[in-house]
Amino acid sequence: MPSEPVHSDENPRAAHRTSANVGRTMIGEDIALTLKIVVAGGFGAGKSTLIGSVSEIRPLHSEEPLSESETGSGPDRSDTGGVERKTSTTVAMDFGRITVHAGLSLLLFGTPGQDRFRFLWEELCEGALAAVVLADTRRLEDCFAAVDHFERRRIPFVVAVNRFPGAPDHTEHDVAQALDLDGGTPVVLCDARDRASGKEVLIRTVEYAGRMHTARLLAAVG
Numbered sequence: 001m002p003s004e005p006v007h008s009d010e011n012p013r014a015a016h017r018t019s020a021n022v023g024r025t026m027i028g029e030d031i032a033l034t035l036k037i038v039v040a041g042g043f044g045a046g047k048s049t050l051i052g053s054v055s056e057i058r059p060l061h062s063e064e065p066l067s068e069s070e071t072g073s074g075p076d077r078s079d080t081g082g083v084e085r086k087t088s089t090t091v092a093m094d095f096g097r098i099t100v101h102a103g104l105s106l107l108l109f110g111t112p113g114q115d116r117f118r119f120l121w122e123e124l125c126e127g128a129l130a131a132v133v134l135a136d137t138r139r140l141e142d143c144f145a146a147v148d149h150f151e152r153r154r155i156p157f158v159v160a161v162n163r164f165p166g167a168p169d170h171t172e173h174d175v176a177q178a179l180d181l182d183g184g185t186p187v188v189l190c191d192a193r194d195r196a197s198g199k200e201v202l203i204r205t206v207e208y209a210g211r212m213h214t215a216r217l218l219a220a221v222g
Helices: 047-054 115-125 137-152 172-178 195-221
Strands: 033-041 060-065 088-101 104-110 130-135 157-162 187-190
Touching (some): 033 047, 033 115, 033 137, 047 088, 047 104, 047 130, 088 195, 104 195, 115 137, 130 137, 137 172, 157 172, 157 195, 172 187, 187 195
Parallel strands (some): 033 104, 033 130, 130 157
Antiparallel strands (some): 060 088, 088 104
16 A cells, blocks of 8 residues: 655644655556654754744744753853853754655654753654754754764764854864764755755755665665
8 A cells, every 4th residue: 555645734743753655556656755854953053943944834843931040141051152142942842844846845853952852852753764963163062962863873864054143164074074974974054044045955965865775775685
C-alpha cells in the first residue's frame, strides 16, 4: 500500500513521527513527498526566527518568559552574551511547513535551545530526514551539543551561520574547523530573518541528506 501524505492540518506532534511519505500508485502516479527537518542550535541562535520566516502556515511557537537569572537581571544570571534583549525562550518546540516545489513539502521542527529542555530532543528528532544547526559566531560553543547529537545518531545536518549584526565575520571554513565537523558537512551563511535565505538553507539540507542517504544505501548493498 502506498504511504499517505501528511497534511498540514494534522496535529504536528503526530505528524513529526513520519519523516517521509513517498511512493507511487499502481498506475505510476506520483505521490507528494513530505520530509521532516529538525532545526537546532544554541539559545538565541535564531531557530524560531528561521521557521517563522519560511513557514507558509502560521508557525506554532511554544514559549515562556525568561526568568531574571536567564535575562541577566538576577544575581545568578546565565551566560546570555549577545542575546541580552531576548525576553522569551522555546520550551517545547517550534513547528512550521514550507512547500519547496510542487510535490515536495518540509515539516520543520525547532528544538528548544536551553539545556534544561534537552530531554525533548530525542522525540523531536524521531523520523527526521536531516537537520539544520543554526550557529551564532558570538557563541559558537553553543552548537557543540547539537552537532554531537546529530553525529552520534547519523542524522545528516547542515550548519547555517546566522549573520547577526556586529558578530565576528568568520568564513565557512573557519566555522567548520572550530566545530570540528566531519569532512563534507556543509556550512552555509544565512540571515534567518530572510525567507529566501532560509529557504536556500533548507534546500541545501535536503540535497545533502539525499546524497548521504544514497551513499549509505549503496554501501549497504555493495
